[in-house]
Amino acid sequence: VTFTPTVEHCSMATLIGLCIRVKLMRSLPSRYKxxxxxxxxxxxTEASVNKQLNDKERVAAALENPNLVDMVDECLAPTFG
Numbered sequence: 731v732t733f734t735p736t737v738e739h740c741s742m743a744t745l746i747g748l749c750i751r752v753k754l755m756r757s758l759p760s761r762y763k764x765x766x767x768x769x770x771x772x773x774x775t776e777a778s779v780n781k782q783l784n785d786k787e788r789v790a791a792a793l794e795n796p797n798l799v800d801m802v803d804e805c806l807a808p809t810f811g
């Protein structure tokens with residue numbers, strides 16, 4: 731999955747990518763391998779963001795942080811209105 735942040739210095743790019751990863755992890759069977767990437771040339775720290783989003787240990791560590799999990803859950807919560 732490739733996504734484009736709103737601006738090239740978007741501070742939320744990692745969180746957006748993590749939300750995409752969590753949504754797919756919850757929606758797809760575990761046999762699927764998912765790569766989350768920032769669109770080439772769309773972020774100033776593209777390589778760093780891509781590395782964080784596709785490192786299993788970093789993702790697991792992020793999902794152990796209750797504050798971060800709450801933020802991800804809030805991002806993925808359905809909105810009505």
